[in-house]
Amino acid sequence: MSAYIIPIILIVLIVYGVYKKVNVYSAFCQGAKSSFDLVKGIFPYIVAIMICVALFRASGLGTLLVQFLSPLFNVLGIPNEVCELVLLKPFTGSGSISILEDIISRYGADSYISRCACTIMGSSETVFYVSAVYFAGSKQKISPAIIISLLGGVMSAVLGCLLCRII
Amino acid sequence: MLISLCVLIFVEPNLIINTMIDQSKNVVSLCINLLAIYAVWLGILEIVDQSGLGDKLAKLLSPVIKKLFKINDEEQIKYVSYNLSSNLLGLGNAATPSGIKAIKSMEKDLKHTKFAMLMLLVINSTGIQLLPTTIIGLRASAGSSSPSDIILPIIISSVVATTISVLLLFAYKKIKKI
Numbered sequence: 001m002s003a004y005i006i007p008i009i010l011i012v013l014i015v016y017g018v019y020k021k022v023n024v025y026s027a028f029c030q031g032a033k034s035s036f037d038l039v040k041g042i043f044p045y046i047v048a049i050m051i052c053v054a055l056f057r058a059s060g061l062g063t064l065l066v067q068f069l070s071p072l073f074n075v076l077g078i079p080n081e082v083c084e085l086v087l088l089k090p091f092t093g094s095g096s097i098s099i100l101e102d103i104i105s106r107y108g109a110d111s112y113i114s115r116c117a118c119t120i121m122g123s124s125e126t127v128f129y130v131s132a133v134y135f136a137g138s139k140q141k142i143s144p145a146i147i148i149s150l151l152g153g154v155m156s157a158v159l160g161c162l163l164c165r166i167i
Numbered sequence: 168m169l170i171s172l173c174v175l176i177f178v179e180p181n182l183i184i185n186t187m188i189d190q191s192k193n194v195v196s197l198c199i200n201l202l203a204i205y206a207v208w209l210g211i212l213e214i215v216d217q218s219g220l221g222d223k224l225a226k227l228l229s230p231v232i233k234k235l236f237k238i239n240d241e242e243q244i245k246y247v248s249y250n251l252s253s254n255l256l257g258l259g260n261a262a263t264p265s266g267i268k269a270i271k272s273m274e275k276d277l278k279h280t281k282f283a284m285l286m287l288l289v290i291n292s293t294g295i296q297l298l299p300t301t302i303i304g305l306r307a308s309a310g311s312s313s314p315s316d317i318i319l320p321i322i323i324s325s326v327v328a329t330t331i332s333v334l335l336l337f338a339y340k341k342i343k344k345i
Contacts, residue, residue, distance in 0.1 A: 031213025156328030
């Protein structure tokens with residue numbers, strides 16, 4: 001079912017464009033052209049942030065943080081096995097996908113642990129990546145928003161684990 | 168970053184430059200991917216824009232956006248409404264370019280848009296997704312008996328967490344008076 005939704009939306013959008021006598025071809029090209037500038041603009045900032053994240057993980061500080069925080073997460077009802085995922089999700093999208101795959105293959109797709117992991121994965125975003133991309137080159141102070149987003153991520157993880165136990 | 172570097176110097180000094188360059192390579196290939204993805208979505212966005220559909224969408228969502236973001240500028244409202252609606256549809260790749268454009272347009276008018284920028288970041292990084300397709304796919308390929316029964320917990324927890332985060336940001340606004 002869900003495979004059809006996006007194509008249908010696209011068809012509707014393009015047909016509407018034709019109906020409104022828009023030159024669909026040149027409009028598309030015009031939009032696609034701006035993709036270069038956009039990526040050029042965000043590239044240096046993603047490089048910087050991603051290097052910080054990689055160094056943080058390579059130095060072992062990441063594991064240290066997991067060890068330090070997992071007792072706290074256990075109190076909140078997040079199982080030990082998914083703590084790493086909760087903590088890594090804000091930093092790296094691809095890294096957390098590989099952790100999720102690992103959890104699923106180790107515990108089975110229908111186990112409580114993997115259901116928790118899937119919920120955590122689906123209900124939060126890679127906060128640091130999003131903020132690097134959106135605020136590339138901006139001088140605006142965004143630390144309060146980042147802190148709130150991280151808190152939100154933990155909240156959704158706690159709630160997700162709870163819901164997985166009930167549903 | 169500095170702390171990580173200091174630790175690494177003691178643990179494994181030759182890892183430092185390798186990690187940095189490896190990651191930089193990753194980002195280059197990521198950016199090439201993004202270039203392709205954004206080209207497609209920005210192209211489609213331009214069609215939506217020129218057909219006037221964008222303005223209709225903006226008009227439809229503007230009461231909500233005005234309340235949440237406290238902005239009045241038409242261009243900003245339009246980009247924010249693209250961003251929100253593609254997020255809801257689970258089109259993260261379409262949401263990002265419109266989000267960047269929204270921020271760029273808010274930058275021009277920093278006095279009035281500080282709060283809106285923070286709000287956009289919070290909403291985008293707590294992420295409401297109605298159709299978590301990647302995860303359902305992963306579960307299905309791992310042999311789950313009902314891969315899509317994860318949708319409900321995901322939606323509930325992300326909606327609740329996003330709502331609380333938005334409320335927290337409003338509280339912050341009140342305290343700091345931005």
